[in-house]
Amino acid sequence: MRARIFAEFLLIALLASAALVGGCGPPEGDLGPLTYRLKWLFNVSVVGDLYAGAEGLFEAEGLQVTVKPGGPEKDAIKELELGHAQFGVASADQVIRALAKGSPVVVIAQIFQQNPLQWIYRPDRNRFETPADFRGKTLGVTFGGNDEAIMRALMATRGLSEQDATLFSVRYDYTPFLEGRVDLWPVYRNAQGVIIEDKLRRAGEAVAFFDPNAAGVRFVANSVITTRALLEQHPRTVQKFLKALLEGWRRAVDPAQAERVLAMIQLHDRDTALPLLRQQLDITRQMVRPTAETVIGRIDAAAWKQTEEIMLTQNLIPAAVNVASSLVSP
Amino acid sequence: MLIDCRNIRYRYPNAEAAVFADLSFCLRGPGFHALFGPSGVGKTTLARMIAGNGPRYEGRIETPGVARTLYSYNLERLPGWSCVGDHIAKVTPPSRRERMADLIGSFGLEGCIDARFSQLSLGQKNRANLTRYLVQDFDLLIMDESLANVDETTREKILLKIKGMFPDKGFLYISHNVSEVAKFCREVVVLRNTAKQPQAVSIAGLDLAPDQPLDKSRLERAMLEIVHAA
Amino acid sequence: MLPKRIYQFVIIYLAALGGLQAIKLVFALSDYVIPSPADLWQTAEAVFSRYLGDALNTLAVAIVGHLLAIVLATVVAIIGRLTNWAGALIKVAAYNLQAYPIVAVAPIIFILLGDGLASRLLIAAMICYFPLLLSFIGIFAEPVVDIEHFYTMTGRMRWQLEVKIRAFENNAKLITVTAGSATLAMVGTIVAEFFGANAGIGYSLRIALYQSDLAKVLVALFLIGIFTSLYLALLERIGVWLQHKLVLPTGGTL
Numbered sequence: 121m122r123a124r125i126f127a128e129f130l131l132i133a134l135l136a137s138a139a140l141v142g143g144c145g146p147p148e149g150d151l152g153p154l155t156y157r158l159k160w161l162f163n164v165s166v167v168g169d170l171y172a173g174a175e176g177l178f179e180a181e182g183l184q185v186t187v188k189p190g191g192p193e194k195d196a197i198k199e200l201e202l203g204h205a206q207f208g209v210a211s212a213d214q215v216i217r218a219l220a221k222g223s224p225v226v227v228i229a230q231i232f233q234q235n236p237l238q239w240i241y242r243p244d245r246n247r248f249e250t251p252a253d254f255r256g257k258t259l260g261v262t263f264g265g266n267d268e269a270i271m272r273a274l275m276a277t278r279g280l281s282e283q284d285a286t287l288f289s290v291r292y293d294y295t296p297f298l299e300g301r302v303d304l305w306p307v308y309r310n311a312q313g314v315i316i317e318d319k320l321r322r323a324g325e326a327v328a329f330f331d332p333n334a335a336g337v338r339f340v341a342n343s344v345i346t347t348r349a350l351l352e353q354h355p356r357t358v359q360k361f362l363k364a365l366l367e368g369w370r371r372a373v374d375p376a377q378a379e380r381v382l383a384m385i386q387l388h389d390r391d392t393a394l395p396l397l398r399q400q401l402d403i404t405r406q407m408v409r410p411t412a413e414t415v416i417g418r419i420d421a422a423a424w425k426q427t428e429e430i431m432l433t434q435n436l437i438p439a440a441v442n443v444a445s446s447l448v449s450p
Numbered sequence: 451m452l453i454d455c456r457n458i459r460y461r462y463p464n465a466e467a468a469v470f471a472d473l474s475f476c477l478r479g480p481g482f483h484a485l486f487g488p489s490g491v492g493k494t495t496l497a498r499m500i501a502g503n504g505p506r507y508e509g510r511i512e513t514p515g516v517a518r519t520l521y522s523y524n525l526e527r528l529p530g531w532s533c534v535g536d537h538i539a540k541v542t543p544p545s546r547r548e549r550m551a552d553l554i555g556s557f558g559l560e561g562c563i564d565a566r567f568s569q570l571s572l573g574q575k576n577r578a579n580l581t582r583y584l585v586q587d588f589d590l591l592i593m594d595e596s597l598a599n600v601d602e603t604t605r606e607k608i609l610l611k612i613k614g615m616f617p618d619k620g621f622l623y624i625s626h627n628v629s630e631v632a633k634f635c636r637e638v639v640v641l642r643n644t645a646k647q648p649q650a651v652s653i654a655g656l657d658l659a660p661d662q663p664l665d666k667s668r669l670e671r672a673m674l675e676i677v678h679a680a
Numbered sequence: 681m682l683p684k685r686i687y688q689f690v691i692i693y694l695a696a697l698g699g700l701q702a703i704k705l706v707f708a709l710s711d712y713v714i715p716s717p718a719d720l721w722q723t724a725e726a727v728f729s730r731y732l733g734d735a736l737n738t739l740a741v742a743i744v745g746h747l748l749a750i751v752l753a754t755v756v757a758i759i760g761r762l763t764n765w766a767g768a769l770i771k772v773a774a775y776n777l778q779a780y781p782i783v784a785v786a787p788i789i790f791i792l793l794g795d796g797l798a799s800r801l802l803i804a805a806m807i808c809y810f811p812l813l814l815s816f817i818g819i820f821a822e823p824v825v826d827i828e829h830f831y832t833m834t835g836r837m838r839w840q841l842e843v844k845i846r847a848f849e850n851n852a853k854l855i856t857v858t859a860g861s862a863t864l865a866m867v868g869t870i871v872a873e874f875f876g877a878n879a880g881i882g883y884s885l886r887i888a889l890y891q892s893d894l895a896k897v898l899v900a901l902f903l904i905g906i907f908t909s910l911y912l913a914l915l916e917r918i919g920v921w922l923q924h925k926l927v928l929p930t931g932g933t934l
Binding site: 501503521522523525526527528529530531541579583586 | 826834836845
Binding site: 192193195197198201202214217218220221222223224262263264265289291292293295436 | 709710712713715719791878890891
């Protein structure tokens, strides 16, 4: 009797779980409405994604796509696996970690050719031209974040260990940097970087940025992802999605469209003043399309390989995942 | 004069009818007096008014010659953090230690002075509570059903003990037991509802003293008078 | 003998793990979404001793924060009971302040006090302080008429005695509220560590979340659950002991 009750309970629990995660696994046939889960909240870093949604580029391809903002608690890869989203944006370290754990995720585009993660500093107090200048300094990192991996990779290029510099745990509040307790502070160059720079310039302080790319550390930033199953079973949908998305990015970073794009961002990011938004857009443009020849969305396989190597060296993944095999240009 | 109540008027909050309408009575001299009446007639309210911690009322209550009035009731409890004996000893002035011991013995409390209050029977609780009042400095002690849970035989012994021990003090004993008030009290104020006027009627009781023989026919008359008045 | 709470927690934890594994199996999810038992075991082996230290650190801060909150709530509730207006003012202030989510207040605390022990302690204390205060005010402001009457009548009532009577008479309620708020202290400490501190299991949990490592999260949750259960069990034991000590006779006969 007890065993029967237990079996019934287990069945109910499983059915309830099924209802909760509803729609797991790729359905056959028409995909219907699609969800595109971003990595972060709506701001200038997702301007092309927003543009494609706002300007009806997905509809023009015959797709019904809802662009959803991300956040610290959102994980697009998990949503893809659970079937809550069909496309998403994830950081490269997230993708590599997921691959290491057998996730069927594939990268279909790399929007930022240059990682916007840089470190801000005060040039009148310190000069940071190479990682060798880190010695004896207090360096801000978000422990567990990809900036920690990048910083450790930068230090490793000059044989620096944790004994040679002080790693300072960074949170959302950059008071320790403003107070001068930390020499280098990680920022997204195209987003907070502009805002902090403006704040300090107003206070009469000069700022500069240390770019890991310049030191040869090319850790890939966010990328557009989907599942391998979706790619294989609905290649045309993926192609259409990507076409619309990349067109959105192409137009969003087109200087001729700047005013229109800024007006659109203002609808979503009401807290940033227009002149700052303009600066943010300019910097974003340089990172998405560094040269006129750059193909928007190009996957930089070499940078991905380096990213994997960094993570492997730092034991962030237990074994190589051959990330190249999951980089797909449909 | 012990208690002089004149033209007391009072209505409970949110009540339509008054509980006291021109209530007047007078109790003279020290001794054991009673306040008697059916439930809900206002005995406790009146007792609290006399003790000075009742609600605001119209009229006048005077207690000439009474410097200190105490009011005790049967639901009172002693704190539970130490034993009953310790509690009573703590509130007994040093000069009354002998009286305390006498009362504990007379009230049959020796066996439970080391127990916590919560462990006593209801009757023991009443006796322990009354003991601590009797070792205080008072001129008038109102006993609002203070012995309600004590068996009749013990209660009679206690009342006689009190009467013998405190001949110069005033007591106002509130009880529903007609034979008891008739037997032991000097004056019984019968409190009636407002439909009856006067609202309070004073009837003489037997005021039985220790070792005094009981006149049963007088008792019956007094009881009849009280019942008739109520 | 392990307290019942530990068994209960372990059963719930294992049931939740079983549920997760069932979901993983039914929907063929990767180890990235839900770790496999082997993955979980390996992670536990790798991080258990470190997380154990972190959880103990968190527990220590939670206990100190909890004690602080108890002392502060007692003092303020006693003061608040003295006059009607002070009591009402403190009550309204406590209601309003506890309405603020700690995540909104935490950044201000971290800016003012930094990311060290002081912030963790303050947040742990704050999160359990207001529920304690409201209960304590309610308890200390409510007269126990049947006991207090004698002392009031005979002119013996002092504020210390009044507080003693009310605390003693409501000891079961006080113990329940105090034990209940222990969970809040633990939650407060973890929230503080999650948002701003550089130590404790909340900090490790945050890093694990950054790394999308659910296995680490599950190990951290296991330790949090065990230590919270242990602390609750300890408080309940103290409560039982106190009640036993307070209520039972010291000797004599009936």
